[in-house]
Amino acid sequence: MENVVIIGTGCAGYTAAIYTGRANLAPLVLAGTQIGGQLTTTTEVENYPGFPDGIMGPDLMMRMQQQGEKFGARIVYENAESVEVIDGGFRITTGSATHEAKTVIVATGASPRHLGLANEKELIGHGLTSCATCDGAFYRNVPVCVIGGGDSACEEASFLTRFASKVYLIHRRDELRASKIMADRVLANEKVEPVWDSTVTEYITDDKGEMTKVKLKNLKTGEENKLEVKCVFVAIGHVPNAQFLNGLVNVDENGYILKTKGTQTNVPGLFTAGDVADHVYRQAITAAGDGCAAALDAERYLAELEG
Numbered sequence: 001m002e003n004v005v006i007i008g009t010g011c012a013g014y015t016a017a018i019y020t021g022r023a024n025l026a027p028l029v030l031a032g033t034q035i036g037g038q039l040t041t042t043t044e045v046e047n048y049p050g051f052p053d054g055i056m057g058p059d060l061m062m063r064m065q066q067q068g069e070k071f072g073a074r075i076v077y078e079n080a081e082s083v084e085v086i087d088g089g090f091r092i093t094t095g096s097a098t099h100e101a102k103t104v105i106v107a108t109g110a111s112p113r114h115l116g117l118a119n120e121k122e123l124i125g126h127g128l129t130s131c132a133t134c135d136g137a138f139y140r141n142v143p144v145c146v147i148g149g150g151d152s153a154c155e156e157a158s159f160l161t162r163f164a165s166k167v168y169l170i171h172r173r174d175e176l177r178a179s180k181i182m183a184d185r186v187l188a189n190e191k192v193e194p195v196w197d198s199t200v201t202e203y204i205t206d207d208k209g210e211m212t213k214v215k216l217k218n219l220k221t222g223e224e225n226k227l228e229v230k231c232v233f234v235a236i237g238h239v240p241n242a243q244f245l246n247g248l249v250n251v252d253e254n255g256y257i258l259k260t261k262g263t264q265t266n267v268p269g270l271f272t273a274g275d276v277a278d279h280v281y282r283q284a285i286t287a288a289g290d291g292c293a294a295a296l297d298a299e300r301y302l303a304e305l306e307g
Helices: 010-022 037-041 057-070 132-138 151-160 180-187 284-305
Strands: 002-007 028-030 074-076 080-086 089-094 098-106 110-112 143-147 166-170 192-195 198-205 211-218 224-228 231-234 238-240 270-272
Touching (some): 002 089, 010 098, 010 284, 028 098, 057 074, 080 098, 132 151, 132 231, 151 166, 151 231, 211 231
Parallel strands (some): 002 028, 143 166, 143 231
Antiparallel strands (some): 110 238, 198 211
16 A cells, blocks of 8 residues: 555646655655646746746656656556545556555646537647647737636737737626736737627637637627637636546535645545645646645654554
8 A cells, every 4th residue: 555646747746746755655646647737738937936047837847757756756657537435545546557545645736618619629729729838839920819808818818919910808798807917918918809798609610620710799789790710719717627536525616626724635634736726826836835735744644644
């Protein structure tokens, strides 16, 4: 039986691996489907302490992985499908193996939310995305749109002005809910055109299945029209990746794991860290801090078990 199994990587999972490794707990890390978490889909990270000139997201994640492995963390490229309580700990089932552990740290992050339109899944990678830094450069000198009104949507829209000829910012209300500094910055950009009180009701493609237009509906007037865009960037929030727990832990109304004390969940010995439990800050540094806290909490829990 393992001392600790960490489910998920990213800043939270890798930091938990570093700390539990240094505590001689020989952590087993289940890397999951998005190895390294959301930072692997970003370019330059300039707000992580210790890198005054910035660092590329994938590079930061690789360094964290190497640091965890240096201290004895074992990383396996498996995706957790279920966790159940057993005598003396937990059983974690993946697609190819079963692991038992005295403690578990869930650091599975959150996934981008989509609109749920008919042909959405087929369009991902063909004019529909949730990552401007990943895909923005593919849409040089053509019109694109961003759906959303929060800080993330404003960040996406601002970034896309480096490439696109025009960026339509589509929001359900008549004002952005982003922080004032972010809202002011994006609306002041001459390449950005807000589309207020509107929602996208249909994605329209060409014969090759590539995005050509979106169909819009004004929520106040009911008026419908079409907007020519080559790509839609969806920035309407995230879904925490906690479904595999199948109701084992308490979650809030949006599915984010609830903590009781520190990083402890309602299940003794099961801890959580990062975006799967944080819908407020959602930063690399806060996820790393959570990972540290979860590791310390797990270490103390194990010490108490041993008496």
